[in-house]
Amino acid sequence: MKVAVVGAGPRGLLIASHLIYHFSQSSVKKLRIQIFDPYPIGGRVWKTTQPKLLIMNTIAQQMTMFDTQSFTGPNLYQWAKGQAIPYIESEDYLHKDTFINIAKDLGPNDYTPRCIFGVYLQWFYKEITTNLPKGLTIQFIQHSVKGLKKIDNGYELELGNHVQCDADKVVMNLGQQANKLTRDQQSLEDYAFKHDLTYYREGYAEDKDLSKIKPRQKVIIRGMGLNFVDYMTLLTVGRGGKFHNHDGRLNYIASGNEPRIIAGSIRGVPYYSKANNQKINGHHEPTHFLDEAHVKAHLNNRHLSYKVFIHLLRLDMELVYYTHLIKANYHNLDANKFKHAFLKSNDPDKVVKKYHFKKQDLVDWRKILNPVAGLKVTNLKDYRNAVIKWMNGVINDANLGNNTSSLASALEVVRDDRTPIRKLIAQNRFTDSEYVLRFLPIFYSISKFLSMGAPVVFMNQLRALMRARIITILGPRMHVIGAKGHFIAASEFYPKEYFKANTLIEAQLPKPRLTLSANPLLESLLQDGTLSRPTMKLANGQKYKINAANVKRGTDQVVNYRNKVQHNLYIWGLTTEGIYFNTANSPHPSGHDALLHAANRIARQMLGMKFKSYRLM
Known part of the structure; x- marks a missing residue:
């Protein structure tokens, strides 16, 4: 049997690990697993080459790739204190010394640099592919899958340049994907091109060339979620600035290389911060009323x-x-x-x-x-003071x-x-x-x-940057237009106080919307009817299509435009957001983690084994 795993991020690696774990217990005699991704093992988000300044949003002891009910292994913190340093020393990492120092200093409740989780994922892949059972082979192909079509006994994957691979079964584990521009975004990008301005599309801050942004230049940033925190970090500390704690107050010491940031969003305030963790790993409050x-x-x-x-x-x-x-x-x-x-x-x-x-x-x-x-x-001055007062309370809490x-x-x-x-x-x-x-x-x-806010340290840093006049926060309902040769941003609440800049950054990450996706694989599958969108009937009789890939709940098998289940084709993760809830989370070391259950279930299905349908994500 030949299985194609599209995506080498955490989900793809979980599928591969469960296929390997269950293979010997299944009736399958020979199994070839091929994993496809244009990025190295770990995928785009967890690249080991990204700056150590970019931090995960989950503490080290709550990140794992091991399902405690199937096969055991260390969570990220345990790995850092055990297997990490010998593994890092054995590999050819550019920042080997940095990685070793991070692993040495890592605490169970620390928020880890994303690059370190990328190293953990690469160690995990090496761990699960060492000493494979007889009859099982696995191969990583660093290439995008551009298309997929049904053939007699399975599927043919198109890799581009007329290169194809075939598989009996395919599972797509696609993470955050680029989207086509909305009408508003296209208008702003066109205006930027016409007036020689700089427009950054939605996407991860680390993937953008920020060298175009000059010191003290005004920059408008639209969006104040997690990706905004990355931009804030790269444009300040990433340019030589430093935070200094003096008598319990965090201050920012500018390097002189920072731009002047005008940030805003619909709400006009950042997300609530993640609190310092005091809970034993895996503990959560029992549900009393939503039970x-x-x-x-x-x-x-x-x-x-x-x-x-x-x-x-x-x-x-x-x-x-x-x-x-x-x-x-x-x-x-x-x-x-x-x-x-x-x-x-x-x-x-x-x-x-x-x-x-x-x-x-x-x-x-x-x-x-x-x-x-x-x-x-x-x-805006009084608004800024009111927001800082609110931030004081959030930070203290x-x-x-x-x-x-x-x-x-x-x-x-x-x-x-x-x-x-x-x-x-x-x-x-x-x-x-x-x-x-x-x-x-x-x-x-x-x-x-x-x-889903960032760790509290970042709200503290944002407050310091606001006090240092590096960042100005607009009021609620921010809007941006192109006019008089510039980008102009203002809050609907304070329209007379507007800001002009020659650079606009869309700091939101692309929303998982199937019809907006610019991923060639998803586009082609939607166009030929292999993928469809689930239809819901509203009280007024109208039909509404959720902008997600339709799957059979509990199996994650693709449902096509004729509402037929494609038994050997699976898709899960962000592409199904809307059918499932909160598909962007990472696996946690607990017996009830929905992501780990789903990976186990999908792998057992593909191997023809009995499985439990948890129907959660």
Whole structure:
């Protein structure tokens, strides 16, 4: 049997590792695995050549490539303290000494440079491909797959230049892909070309040539998520600037090579920071309200309303918030008694009122979801001061830790509840209308804002850069146009205070939208009908197509335009975002990790073995 694995990032390597692990237990006598990727093992995101300044968004002890229920091995932290240095010394890495020093200094709760996880992935590949069982071969081909077509007994993969490979079964593990420009983006790029301006398309900051940006030049950056943090780092510390802690206050010492950055977004504030970790690896808050029993109790015609879903999630978050608040600030109260009363009550809000918390300690969901809501400021200077005040609180909370701070602990619940949320989607608990019109556009945005921010160190750095006047943050609803030979950016709230620049950076990463994808493989498969988009029927009778690759949930087999399952063709990951929830996460060392379960399941399917359908991602 010949299996083609398209993509050599973590997902592709997980598939390969599970195929290898299960091969000897299967009825397959001979297996050839071919892995394809234009980048080295590890893929684009985890290149070992990228600057060590670019940091992962997950702590070292929570990153792994080993499924504890199938085969065991070290997580990233354990590897750094064990196998890392001998492996690095044996390989021909350009920055060998740097990698060794990072491995030596790495702590379990440290956020690791992305290049080091790339080294871990390459070690993992070498580990799983050493001493292969008889009858199994594996080959890595550093090349893009441009197209794929069905042939009599399998598939033919087109690599370009009239080079083809054949396979009986194919699994596509495609990560972040470039998109075609939107109408707004195309207009701005055309304007840049016409007026000799510089326009950076969406994509990873590390892939861009930032040498065109000169010292003290004004640069507009649109987007304030994780990719913005990379741009911020490369344009400041990456140019010789330094952060210095003086009497507990972080200050920025400029090198003189920095540009002047004008940053903005729809919200007008950065994502909430990741708090310092205090939890034992694998621990997460149990789900009390978004559990199966409460969900079933609130079903109406087998569906859970979006309003009730949000209410149950908020109750989970409030329970954690007030329990930690009592432990930290109300020593005369008993946190366990509060928790018991909150869980048993039919009206938890009444329980909160009985405890007479100070007004400033009460949960204000409006302010949490929109920190600048109701601000009575009329200029950007006052807005900047208000944002820094909000950032002060976020930084203080995050520094306290995710098992001490009431707010940081509550925000962790959004991550902890991902598994029950995935179950709701897999069980079709939302109506098509509410899923399309409320969950996808509203909750996705809320989830990212509350739970997918950068480590707290970066918000602290952003605050220092704002104080140093290196970065200016615009108000909410940023918009950018080309006019009078420049890019012009302003907030809809403060339109009279606009900024002109000759460089515009789109700091958002391309959204996983199948019809926008500029990936030749996805484009060709969508065009010939091999890939399709799932259709949902709204309450008004209209049909809506989710902009994701349609797969059979629980098997990840591709469903074509005729709604037929392609039994030997699989796709999973970001390309299916919308069918599944939060497909961008990395594997975690826990027995319930959805990504590890999915890799195990897909591998067993391809080998013709029995498998459990977890239906989570």
